[in-house]
Amino acid sequence: MTHMIDLVIFGGTGDLAQRKLLPSLWHLHRANQLDRVRRIICLGRSGHDTPAYRAQIADQINDAAESDSFLGKLEYLTLDATQLSDFDALSHLLHNPAPAEQTVFYLATAPALYGTICEHLKSSGVLALPSRVVLEKPIGNDLASCREINQRVLAVFNESNVFRIDHYLGKETVQNLLALRFGNSMFDPVWNSHHVDNIQITVAESIGVEGRGDFYAQTGALRDMVQNHILQVLCLVAMEPPASLEADTIRDEKLKVLRALTPITADTVKKNSVRGQYDDGAIDGQPVRGFLEEGGFAQATNTETFVALRAGVHNWRWINVPIYLRTGKRLAERYSEIVVEFKKHPFSLFADDQNHTPNKLVINIQPEESITLHTVIKKPGLSRGIKLEPVELTLTADTDKKQHYDAYERLLLDVFAGDQTLFMRGDEVEAAWQWIDGIIQAWQDVGVNVKPYPAGTMGPAAAQALTERDGRSWYD
Ligand SMILES: NC(=O)c1ccc[n+]([C@@H]2O[C@H](COP(=O)([O-])OP(=O)(O)OC[C@H]3O[C@@H](n4cnc5c(N)ncnc54)[C@H](OP(=O)(O)O)[C@@H]3O)[C@@H](O)[C@H]2O)c1
CATH class of the missing domain: 3.40.50.720 (NAD(P)-binding Rossmann-like Domain)
Known part of the structure; x- marks a missing residue:
């Protein structure tokens, strides 16, 4: 060899x-x-x-x-x-x-x-x-520092030899989004604003900042998680079908999504974002300290350990579809999940269709990797009329333990093979920072401060209000 x-x-x-x-x-x-x-x-x-x-x-x-x-x-x-x-x-x-x-x-x-x-x-x-x-990651701390890094790296290496890692792209279910969307004929016709009511992406952590309080005080949840992992996942959910599976063809389509993100400005930031910071609370029955005490801060800081956003992709496919994004530390449990919620059908035939339960595609990224389609069927039995019962269709491949691998294993092999498909191109990272910088600027302009939330919950009450104002709710 x-x-x-x-x-x-x-x-x-x-x-x-x-x-x-x-x-x-x-x-x-x-x-x-x-x-x-x-x-x-x-x-x-x-x-x-x-x-x-x-x-x-x-x-x-x-x-x-x-x-x-x-x-x-x-x-x-x-x-x-x-x-x-x-x-x-x-x-x-x-x-x-x-x-x-x-x-x-x-x-x-x-x-x-x-x-x-x-x-x-x-x-x-x-x-x-x-x-x-x-x-x-992170490539810089804002657009200016990202550009500087990209320029200095690209003065030495060709873009075709630069592999910017976001380990979320190495996860099996995240890659499965491509297979699901573009390998099946049944999803494409409904993958748009005519049929999708809203999209939710949650990256929840139960750990706190641990020994990284100083780093986190400079960073916050928006920069630490949304700029990279969450926006990368959103790109794969929202992008147009690429013409091929070539790395640059896929990355071109992802870039279009990032550039189509509706800017969150001083006029819209209060309505479309919530910042939170964890306070004392309990996780798994154990008391935990708030961010300020855990991080060793003598004075209050305005660092968000939680952020929820009501985002939008301003294009033909996604116009008027709210895309709710949230991430935080010291939340009730650790999980990452994408939910695509379809519109309710326009008319109910069934007397007990209290729900009018919309179909949902739920994609779990961690800790378990799975894809589940939420549907309803007839409740079995001889009761009069047709009653409905929710069922979940699991689309997960046979999870042979031997096939389980860490995202880094996959990404390292791709680097050795020179395959850039699962790596971010410089212009993608810059476009992501541009959108994030706009939110940070708007927070500063309008004075959006962190709201406290007890550790062990799913963030401040205002995060629930973000969806409820639209007549929707987080899938928890
Ligand atoms: N840790 C994670 O889970 C994680 C996840 C995603 C991304 N990242 C990113 O990965 C990078 C590394 O993170 P980390 O958590 O591993 O940081 P870390 O524990 O602080 O390690 C930093 C490393 O850089 C070396 N180093 C620092 N200054 C150096 C210098 N002047 N010359 C040569 N080596 C130097 C340190 O070694 P010496 O002190 O021996 O020089 C150490 O090996 C960061 O960009 C971070 O954002 C980390």
């Missing part, structure tokens, strides 16, 4: 590398999917050496059977990315004994380092080798 790839991880000592990347690489190795990778070179300022680093990862893997061949691929190099001279040792390592056919640089550091790392890779001559770069 040709060893074609050297994978270089900047931030090899960090949380993402240790908790996600290395375990995913280990799983791929065990599944015989890592043969093409010759070395995994992990970098950081911390002064490990390769044996110490391997020993640390061996402890985490805790599985002697096949670990030697995996650990043998790992190397550790001490490198401060801000110091150009430190890249000489990396260059030497990559050229010896001979360069790999492809080098993948995975930047798992703070985004503020992305531009510098790319420039130093170029200056040190490392990029004479065929190379790809992987960038973790």
Whole structure:
């Protein structure tokens, strides 16, 4: 087997590398999917050496059977990315004994380092080798910083070699949206404003900010979750059928959705957004502290740990369909879900059709991955007349445990294969920031402050009012 790839991880000592990347690489190795990778070179300022680093990862893997061949691929190099001279040792390592056919640089550091790392890779001559770069989210903290990162990265790499990760796109059910919408003939005719009443996307977390209070105070839920995960999912729900499954064809269609998002302005922001911050409360019967105490803040901050939006995609297909988005920390439970709620039928034939229950397509992204179509059928039995009973059609494939994989496993394989379909293009990320920046500006202009909510609930009461004002409700 040709060893074609050297994978270089900047931030090899960090949380993402240790908790996600290395375990995913280990799983791929065990599944015989890592043969093409010759070395995994992990970098950081911390002064490990390769044996110490391997020993640390061996402890985490805790599985002697096949670990030697995996650990043998790992190397550790001490490198401060801000110091150009430190890249000489990396260059030497990559050229010896001979360069790999492809080098993948995975930047798992703070985004503020992305531009510098790319420039130093170029200056040190490392990029004479065929190379790809992987960038973790967030790409910047607003449109201006995102543009700066994109410009600095694209001064060094071609867009076709830049892989901007949003791990939500690596999830099976998120990719299933493409199969469901474009592999079946029955959904397309009803996938529009004539038949869809509203769309809801929820990303709920039950954890708090934990040790990341300072980071979170600079970020907030809108930037942390909506700008990337939620808008990416919305793109796949709302986009037009692409002409092919080519990466750029799909990304062109996603970009059109982002550009069609109705701006939320100073005039509309109070009606269309709710900001919240968790207070003391209880999760799973255990008392938990509010954001300010947990984050160690001496004074009140206006950081939102919850946001709900009434969004819209201003185009032919989606005009007048409200798209409700919400995310938050310390909510009642951890789950991510898309709900497409269809319009009620215009006339009820059935005496007990109290519901007039609309059909819904419910797509669970986590913790379980499933797709369920909510319908009604006749209640079985001899009772007089036809009575209705709700049933759920599960569209989930046979969940053979062996096929379960982490989103990062899928995305790493795609990077090795050079397939950009599940990665964000620079213009997509910028369009997403443009919409988000508008909301933040409107919050500032009008003075929209956070409303407290008890930990363990689904956000402030105003978030319920957001849907109820329209005569609708969240699917909880
Ligand atoms: N953690 C997650 O679950 C997660 C999820 C999604 C996205 N991300 C993103 O992934 C990136 C990394 O996050 P993280 O949570 O892993 O952060 P982290 O735990 O703070 O790790 C940062 C890493 O960067 C290295 N580093 C910092 N300054 C450096 C320098 N000057 N030169 C070389 N290495 C340097 C650190 O190593 P030394 O201190 O040894 O230098 C460490 O390995 C961030 O952009 C984050 O937003 C993280």
